[in-house]
Amino acid sequence: MSPISFCHVLSHPCFKPNIFLGKGAACPPVIKPNHGDVICSVATHNTAAKCRFLCDEGYSIFGSESVLCTAGKWSTKQPTCERACKSLTITNGELKCTNKTFEDSVCTVTCNKPHVIHGVSSITCQRNRSWSSRAPSCVCPICTIGDKCEFSTSWVGVSNTLLAMQAYSSIKVDYGGKMFICTSELHSIKVLWTGKCFDKDTGIQTECSNDHESPRSSAIAAAASLIRELVVKQIYPVPCDADKMPSSADC
The missing domain is CATH 2.10.70.10 (Complement Module, domain 1)
Structure with missing residues (x-):
């Protein structure tokens, strides 16, 4: 016996008025819908024939997308193609x-x-x-990204994290699904501080020593500089509140 073949029902020479499932078991011919098409698997023995319906652009299936020939009867009424809008897909x-x-x-x-x-x-x-x-x-709500909106892109969040900066300490900062480390060191007998922030993934480090009078202000300036640089390189996302970042002149 030959395997099941596929044919374009109304135009292909393999189309037959009836689709046979075995001796005497035939279904009525399928009808090509207006504004659509139909494709059937033609059974040559006891395997059931199945027909799948397709619609032209601007139309959608009204009814079942496929019908199955069993014991001389189609499993359901053949569908039609009705005027429709483009299908919609919603993520999350x-x-x-x-x-x-x-x-x-x-x-x-x-x-x-x-x-x-x-x-x-x-x-x-x-x-x-x-x-x-x-x-x-x-x-995701404003200032968050990620599949579950779990990462913050808020500059204010970064700044608040660095408010805890102490002399010669280091703080890990999570931003936009990335992480960088900031430190602050004394660089002048006038008690002025240098802030440094380092992104391990890229090896990029920024350093700010523009007469900062506290560890936190120097670290915040360095963090703003690092985020700006990595945004330009399209590695970090743009902060949702970038207007609240300190000026690059602060570094």
């Missing part, structure tokens, strides 16, 4: 529609916490097959 959230993506269907997005809606929460498929608004998405 859930999409619920009143009627899939067909005309007049209203689709509403809810986001998995801690993600939040970006855009409108509900959109409608209009008669011209376009959505009433740009599709919403689920994004």
Whole structure:
């Protein structure tokens, strides 16, 4: 016996008016839907034939996407292709529609916490097959990134961490899923401090000794300088509150 072959049902020469499953077991011919197509696996013995339906751009399947021939009957009513908007994909959230993506269907997005809606929460498929608004998405809250929004991109958070800087101590700083280490050392008999911050992954270090009168201010200036440099190199994300960073002249 020959293996199951695939054919384009209505245009391929292998198409037969009936699809046989064995002696006398035949299903009625499938009908190519308007604005779509159908592809079937033609069984030559007791293996069931299965037909899969496809729709042209701007249309979607109304009904089951596939039907199975069993004992001379199709498993379900053959579907049609109905006017529809483009399909929607939501990451980190859930999409619920009143009627899939067909005309007049209203689709509403809810986001998995801690993600939040970006855009409108509900959109409608209009008669011209376009959505009433740009599709919403689920994004991390401001100043966070990561699959679970677990990393902060806040400069204020970095600065607050470095407020604990003491003389000749070191502090690890987490920023945007990266980590760097800052220290502060006395560099003048006038009790002025030099701040240093070092990113181990890149080997890049910044040093600030512009007459800082405290370990914390020198370390904060060095951290701002390091983040700026690694943002330019597209290694660090841009701080969400970059306007609150000290001036580069402070370093």
